[in-house]
Amino acid sequence: MDSSTSGIRPNYINGEWRPAEAYSERRNPSDLSESIGRFAMASPSDVADAVTAAHQALPGWSAETPQKRQDILNRAADIVIRRKDELAVLLSREEGKTLVEAKAEVMKAGETFRYFAGEAVRMAGASLRSVRAGVDIDMRREPVGVMALITPWNFPFSIPVWKSAPALAYGNCAILKPADLTNAIAWELAKILHEAGVPPGVFQLVMGGAETGAALVSDQGIDGVSFTGSGAVGRRIAKDVVDRGVRLQLELGGKNPLYVASDADMAKAVDAVIKGGFYSTGQRCTASSRIIVDAAIHERFVEELLVRTRALRIGHALDPKSDIGPLASAPQLQRVSGFVAEAEQDGAERRYGGDRLDRETQGYFFSPAIFTRGDMRQIINREEVFGPVISIFKAQDFDAAVRIANATEYGLSAGIFTSSHAKARAFMRASTAGMVMVNLPTVGSDYHVPFGGRGASAYGPKEMGLGAVEFFTETKTAYIAD
Numbered sequence: 337m338d339s340s341t342s343g344i345r346p347n348y349i350n351g352e353w354r355p356a357e358a359y360s361e362r363r364n365p366s367d368l369s370e371s372i373g374r375f376a377m378a379s380p381s382d383v384a385d386a387v388t389a390a391h392q393a394l395p396g397w398s399a400e401t402p403q404k405r406q407d408i409l410n411r412a413a414d415i416v417i418r419r420k421d422e423l424a425v426l427l428s429r430e431e432g433k434t435l436v437e438a439k440a441e442v443m444k445a446g447e448t449f450r451y452f453a454g455e456a457v458r459m460a461g462a463s464l465r466s467v468r469a470g471v472d473i474d475m476r477r478e479p480v481g482v483m484a485l486i487t488p489w490n491f492p493f494s495i496p497v498w499k500s501a502p503a504l505a506y507g508n509c510a511i512l513k514p515a516d517l518t519n520a521i522a523w524e525l526a527k528i529l530h531e532a533g534v535p536p537g538v539f540q541l542v543m544g545g546a547e548t549g550a551a552l553v554s555d556q557g558i559d560g561v562s563f564t565g566s567g568a569v570g571r572r573i574a575k576d577v578v579d580r581g582v583r584l585q586l587e588l589g590g591k592n593p594l595y596v597a598s599d600a601d602m603a604k605a606v607d608a609v610i611k612g613g614f615y616s617t618g619q620r621c622t623a624s625s626r627i628i629v630d631a632a633i634h635e636r637f638v639e640e641l642l643v644r645t646r647a648l649r650i651g652h653a654l655d656p657k658s659d660i661g662p663l664a665s666a667p668q669l670q671r672v673s674g675f676v677a678e679a680e681q682d683g684a685e686r687r688y689g690g691d692r693l694d695r696e697t698q699g700y701f702f703s704p705a706i707f708t709r710g711d712m713r714q715i716i717n718r719e720e721v722f723g724p725v726i727s728i729f730k731a732q733d734f735d736a737a738v739r740i741a742n743a744t745e746y747g748l749s750a751g752i753f754t755s756s757h758a759k760a761r762a763f764m765r766a767s768t769a770g771m772v773m774v775n776l777p778t779v780g781s782d783y784h785v786p787f788g789g790r791g792a793s794a795y796g797p798k799e800m801g802l803g804a805v806e807f808f809t810e811t812k813t814a815y816i817a818d
């Protein structure tokens with residue numbers, strides 16, 4: 337499958353591995369001396385060929401039995417589970433998350449394939465009586481068509497699977513354009529689906545940068561786009577596709593609050609902030625970035641958080657002693673460092689961290705940053721940092737905490753730590769987020785329920801679970817009289 341002459345991993349178009357002269361190379365963010373590999377950059381004509389191949393495959397695939405689709409997705413799940421250790425090592429080497437986090441991501445991808453394998457035979461409609469005599473109604477679901485899947489680098493295996501599995505389960509054809517930072521693990525996904533027996537043109541991989549993504553989105557043969565990434569790019573894609581009547585699903589950023597009430601279990605709340613704010617090097621759309629703490633416990637909370645944060649081990653993602661790996665890239669390091677500098681200029685008090693770290697290998701290592709004196713006028717509390725940086729607010733009471741929590745254009749995830757069920761229920765009702773966590777970190781989600789946000793965090797149907805069928809199928813209602 338490799339282009340033997342150059343060792344460049346080829347694209348996967350119409351069931352064949354297609355080489356290209358242009359390539360990009362990825363280096364391990366934990367150890368820049370190590371190359372992860374070289375990956376072919378798909379040209380606009382490669383993208384056009386993929387869209388043509390998808391349309392050629394669509395009639396057969398959409399008419400395929402649900403059993404056949406289920407079998408292929410179950411085989412993909414089997415391969416993922418069988419290869420989970422090597423896939424996790426590759427993911428950790430390429431993206432920089434620790435091996436523990438990489439294994440969790442790979443397992444979640446395998447479970448997602450298994451879930452949507454089952455969904456293939458549960459593509460349910462409804463039969464109803466009409467309000468008119470002698471008329472029956474049949475409502476059924478049908479595939480949308482050729483779907484462009486555009487994914488970010490921070491969950492470079494599970495997000496492509498989150499999109500590919502339902503797309504295929506419901507009879508669509510899918511063309512994946514992964515982030516250029518993380519082609520290696522996406523290439524393995526193409527290999528897995530090829531081995532699982534996906535027919536030519538049903539699933540395809542076109543690697544490349546923003547220009548490859550733009551060529552795919554703007555192709556007139558695309559029937560739907562599922563995008564996960566930054567708000568800026570999502571809005572650009574929306575401008576391009578909505579006028580064309582192309583179906584669109586955007587999963588964007590977050591500025592997620594975690595409220596620690598005075599009756600919270602302090603140790604659990606501190607642990608949740610560490611996991612939600614700093615693990616995965618803070619590079620999660622669901623990361624806890626605004627921590628709101630009741631005034632009565634504010635200083636005790638900050639002190640306990642500082643003790644735990646100082647003990648964190650920042651290092652090579654594959655080192656079992658590392659709690660936190662490097663940032664994913666040089667631009668990420670520059671971006672996060674810039675936010676730290678701005679925060680201090682905006683009046684936030686830097687209590688810990690926020691600096692680039694040297695380690696035995698050259699990498700993008702960065703110390704988790706803790707700011708107090710949080711204020712919504714500070715840029716760090718309005719824009720997504722996408723790094724291990726948290727800002728702590730002091731709240732005088734519950735209502736003040738809810739106001740701060742909701743004071744954002746985003747609405748992805750929000751959390752509360754409290755021992756009061758009444759307070760938890762009140763927060764769940766008052767939150768403007770699409771997902772609310774009670775006594776849990778703001779990160780983490782189950783694969784069988786809808787995932788997604790509101791406001792600037794999303795557009796269109798939710799992903800995953802019962803949400804996926806709304807995006808990856810069209811309903812058709814038939815009225816039948818004798």
Ligand SMILES: NC(=O)C1=CN([C@@H]2O[C@H](COP(=O)(O)OP(=O)(O)OC[C@H]3O[C@@H](n4cnc5c(N)ncnc54)[C@H](OP(=O)(O)O)[C@@H]3O)[C@@H](O)[C@H]2O)C=CC1
Pocket residue numbers: 486487488489490491513514515516517544545546547548549550551553564565566567569570572573587588589590620621720722748793
């Ligand atoms: N809501 C959610 O579920 C999640 C949201 N995110 C968000 O993603 C962001 C980080 O990921 P990141 O990859 O940097 O996001 P980007 O928006 O930069 O990129 C996302 C994807 O879009 C591609 N792309 C870039 N420009 C265009 C374009 N003009 N047309 C089509 N495709 C394009 C990128 O390609 P390339 O990278 O090759 O340039 C990449 O594959 C954060 O904001 C984070 O919050 C991340 C995970 C989950």
Ligand SMILES: CCCCCC(=O)O
Pocket residue numbers: 491494495620621622623778779780781
């Ligand atoms: C897989 C994409 C988003 C995952 C959200 C989370 O686990 O926090």
